[in-house]
Amino acid sequence: MKHSFIQLNDLPDEILMMILKKLTNIEVLYSLIGTNKRLNQIIYDFTFTNHLTLMISLSNGFTYPLSDPILDQFCSQILPKIHHKIKWLDLESSSMKRILLTTNYPNLTGLGLYNIHEETITDLFADENHFTHIFKNQILSLIIDINTNGQQNVSEDMIPIIFTYIFTTFTNLEYLKFNSSSIACPRLSFYIPSSFINSSNLLELHVNLEYFTECLYLCDGRFNRLHTLYVNILRIQSSNLIINNTEKLPKLKYFSLSCNNDIYDYDELILPLLHRMLNLIKLYLYLLVCNRETFIDGNEMKINIINYMPYLNTFIFNIYSYIYFNDQINLLSNEDIQKTFKNFKYNKIISCVDYFPKVEIGQCHIYSYPYQLEHYDAITNNFSGGLFTCVRRILLFDERSFEHEFFIQISQSFPFLEKLTVVNQKQQNNKSFRTSKNVNQNLSIIHYPHLNELDLTAVHIDYIKQFLFDTKTCLPNNVFLLIDYQLMKKVTRNFRRNTTRSNCNKLNTILFYRKLTFPEHFKDYFLHTNIL
Template sequence: MKNCFKTPFRHIFQQQITDLILVFENNLNEISIKNYTTDMYEYILKFFENLKHLSVMGSFPRFFPPLVLNNLPSTTFFSSILNKLSIHIMNFDDCLALLDGRLKQLTTLILVIDNMKNHSSNVYHIDNLSNLKCFSLTIYDCLTDLYDTEILPLFRRMINLEELTLYITIRNRTTLIDGNHISNEILIHMPQLHTLKFCISIKIHRNHFIHYLSKNDIQQSFSNIKYQQMDCIVNYTYNITTYQIFSLPFMFDCLKSIGNIFPSIIFNHVRRLTVYDDVPFRHEFFHRIAWSFPLLKYLCVINFKPQSSKLDKLNLNYNQLFSVIKYPYLISLRLDMAYIHYTDQFLNQTKTHLPSLTKLTVDYERLNIVTRNFRKTTTRLNCSKIKQLIISPPIMNSIVTNMRRSKHFNLYFPLLESCVCSLEDE
């Protein structure tokens, strides 16, 4: 890694570069994470002597190595001049380590954590974070007790914070996080705060839920918060109720677990979306999705209910009442957890147009049926640009081999580069 800094301009780079943005274009999960922290991230801080701004990014957080400071010396990843850091970290321990004094001049900190399922294993001595002015925290999966015992106490130390961005999904909660909670548990400790952006998703098992609130109740609880407008989505599925409260305009690139009922808002920043319900998604629902999420690139559909009233038979005939839905930027589509009707909904060009689709995750049998063993004309166009096909559930390698040798299969997927079986959730 360090060889990349061996250049005739080494001295100039060391002295003059103050802002560095490191972009990962490929999935580097196979790299030793802890070694990457010391061999790359720490080396960057040592090499660039006047570095004040470091951002590490990729196409999606888990596609590049996170910073890992747990069980490493407190002198690791140390800087006396860095004032802005944006990076993906392994767990909340690493967040606490970054704030233990090793980055004393830090004023802006932007962190992404994939999941937060364990309590902090180390003791960190963190004083009031008086220098911190801007803090952004994204956690895609967090247990409720960790939110209460780890995150909220940290917020209380950010006494001079001016901008807070919070995107978090919390599981196993028995009470809602509403405007009253945000005011009493967070904002009261941040008297200088003037900008608040948030998307808080709470997943609650219905038999654990003590007090239900309507959408109007939740919105009313924000009436005393002076910041921008907010909205919420309530989705009832099986035994789980999902509440999502968020500030407007919606500034995040990911939204999960919305169902048939969601507000008529244009989510211009959302690129990744999961739709999930135990009530069927009709054709009109996907029209609304296309309108509300005009720049959508990644879509996952989870619904085990048939679209039509015929539960035992797939109707593949063209319906004259359908108007074609267009997703001009959609590059990845996941249908392996959806009823067979949804495979037809998206692959049938008389219903949906997918000019940019390059990755498809789908059940093998459903794909076979919908495409009529890769012979159906109306499902050919939306498959023509696919480069990566992920088959679920896992099937025998011999079946995949025979499928790839099929003339009709190859005509269906002329640009295919990879066809693999899905062994686990992506």
């Protein structure tokens, strides 16, 4: 190790910086601080000391404290030496108080607080001697993530209390991101709007809301300097409450609105709100709009959105609109929709139109390309392809069959796919598949290298064959499968079929629906699989 340090120390400063930037700031400080005078001078650079993430973050959104030896060294040796250089700290709930009280942070202006529990709220906001008194006027940027590692440890009533605490505690706050990376966590909802929630300093707000009315409360003038607002709303629907949705919002320049549930009041609620944003520069919309007589297309957007925003230069959207077409004859085609975006100056626009005769519903999906979301829903046989590197979750649905070639296209278009749900009760037309690897070599075996969850609970039996036959699909290891027990029993020939054995052996967990008693040899077919 000593010899390696001598070699490291012989490198020019520029090369050393390039190497150290490949590591996290925590790794650099913990590994090299105190090694020698020259390395100390380099690692004390602003690059490695201005923003510290003193916690462990996993890809699933869970956060954990640093190990005790690392945390002890930071609190006893490292932080006291670099405290004046730190401008931002990302902290996890169980260790945040200790870290914040280890030393003073005269230049700290940003905080990210993760894995918040109700019991930490008192430590953070109610004890003025320990926290609020020190940072009351100092913190300008704040992130509050209430994800508690999959557990709902914060009550619904506590969310607005925390939100209120923030604005009574940090009087100079300019940036606030208040949300949760967990869907289990309750969202912000004001049962009784509080007059304490206001700020003449706040410039940017990101928040998850329960209802559309909460969005209107936030836009009622209580944040009179707000120029950026990102809201994710669970339910957008009419309310009996009388809330102002007419006063202009001249300060607002950037607005993002997303909702993953059906919206039946797009024209009555969302458009009036957008019409208030006369100076908007950037607009992001992610919506599922139902119960309209016509699809949302380029013409509708120009008339009802763009014409109200003369300064708009960035418009990114992902919008599904649904209509009941009943016995209509002149139905719009995808080409008709695409023509409405002919002179659209914002990005490349992709459209996809589908009609489902059984339920008499039409679907029009329009989105900006390149696609930026992590999910892509309601993909049909009309899917036009493309490369979607951001997407991790998709849902396939159609009243027409999905053939093998369609799944090839899906695997190529979504190379980093992690969760796949298939909803299709139509049997496949092309039944020619290989029952052995010496037959029909032209049929490509499909790979989903990153897949970890597969939902086949609402499919025809052909799609269970599509994914379990090793002559059609090669599943990766550790897949969580949701499936009908009776159909799987039939496809695997009572769990004895060799063609399905390979993929079944790769399953980490199976959640069965309509489960009956298992045969005695069942466990021999799933040697390493958890059965739910």
